[in-house]
Amino acid sequence: MNHDQARELLERLVSRVDRVIVGKRTEIELAVVAMLYGGHILLEDVPGVGKTMLVRTLAACLGGTFGRIQFTSDLLPSDVTGVTVYHGQSGQFEFRPGPVFSNIVLADEINRAAPRTQSALLEAMEERKVTVDGVTRALPKPFLLLATQNPLEYEGTYRLPEAQLDRFLMRLSLGYPGPEQEVEMLGRMLEQHSVTEIKPILLPEEMMAMQRQVRSVLVDDTVKRYLVSVADASRRQPQISLGISPRGTLAWMGASQAMAYYKGRTFVIPDDVKAVAGAVLPHRLVLKTEAKMNGLKGERLVQELLARANVPIFVKASGGKA
Template identity: 75%
Template sequence: MIDHYSADLLGKLVNRVDSIIVGKRKEIELAVVCMLYGGHILLEDVPGVGKTLLVRTLAACLGGSFGRIQFTSDLMPSDVTGVSVYHPQTGQFEFRSGPIMAHVVLADEINRAAPRTQSALLEAMEERKVTVDGITRPLPKPFLLLATQNPLDYEGTYRLPEAQLDRFLMRIALGYPEPEQEVEMLGRMQENLSVEDMRPVLLLEEMAKMQRQVRKVLVDERIKQYLVAIADASRHHPQLALGISPRGTLAWMGASQAMAYYKGRSYVIPDDVKAVSAAVLAHRLMLKPEAKFAGLNGESVVEELLSKGTVPVFFQQRGASS
């Protein structure tokens, strides 16, 4: 079990974000779980549903530095990572860090930039460092990248390469609010609730401590076999051109540990695995063209794979009694 202090902080964090983003508590919890594991988040949806606001709110609730990158078609890699500037007076080069050198980074409309600029993020996302002019510089710890993107059929967008998609722990869609939730949102707007006025709920040192504790959450051997069996089935699925990679399996297990930690347990149960499955796996699958024409998507394939998997019964009973 996690300590009451950590559970209280996580509850306050979710409630604070929920006070700004109306009717999206499940998505907020997934984002917090993703951050607990130290993973990166991709928010994909139509413009105007609160993707950027969610990232700004999460950043405001955490202490530490915040960087924002507005991706456009003319954005260069040096605009992301930083650049070395020559000073004639001293004859020396001085490194001026880019917005990626922050604890929490918002990559807004990431798929509006050209592939060359998108690839500048790969090293930062995977290795938590950037290399400029042959010199490698570490990123602050902890480092969290939260990116937003518009649907691919929107004008001026580029498809993210599979290697980059695979480095996002979760892809989360917000969707339109229900009518009553939108009415509540309008009411809250009159109350002048502002992200700029929010104080940090969770210090980065506390988040780093929780991330270390998440790694210690118990994952039984049968749960691991269950994850691998689903991943292996995806690699032989007749409607998939690309299944779940080993990195995807590791990410799925890590997200399940983080969900168990968020729920107050020191061990993973199948409900934790299922709760994060769509967000962790759907964007890692590449459907064959005929599957897309048939109306399938990543989420529906993940649901099918889970329905055919054999859930460890012992953990179902243990989870029910806990």
């Protein structure tokens, strides 16, 4: 698959999802960019703004197998990963895989489950494998986790630990639609077909081929130094107790490569870096208590860090300048 063919398929994918999730094209594009890198996505917002519908529509357009986990307070880790069952007649143990053994997994309202159950996803998210009863099993490829969560102010929620938040490539928020967008949404719903009737636009093997091509997108040393300078500044920011980790810097670079690929380029420019920063970085920052009390948000601090960083003017690509 050449770059032009990939760009055409991705544009069809975004346009198809945009017909279902009205007025959120930027968020849809970022979700597709995350998938191109093979990263997991956390959708955080109030109930009823289309988080689950976005995930279901993306899954329908991408094809492959789909698993859904409805997280509740009584959900057990085995309900996520699977369980080994003993058959008395045959005298053998049989493994029954959980919903995590799918190409695309929807972890719906992930922060309603207890921390022990949330942690059952850590190995799957990081290593694309699951260990049950001492046996490690690989997850299907590609494997993408898209989780939704309600704000912590809502009852019955548990805070996701920093180690798990750091494994999400992006955190996105849809927000309420504008009045005109909501009117359009109501009109579309009268004509809308079921999500189950959406035909796949991308096959799993095509997505994997694109993911391999994303890894080959050129990142010039000037861009790498730009990424590191912002990450280093976050670690010395007085309002931040934990800045961007090296894993966060790697994730930021990978997301920038995916954005460049989505835009049809074989090299990263600073605009790609900035385009994904707001989704990749804020949830990786741990603010000090005083900063939280003053109403500071990670998104604002990220914008301040970017504003103070020296942006590279020239980026070499295949021996030339962008």
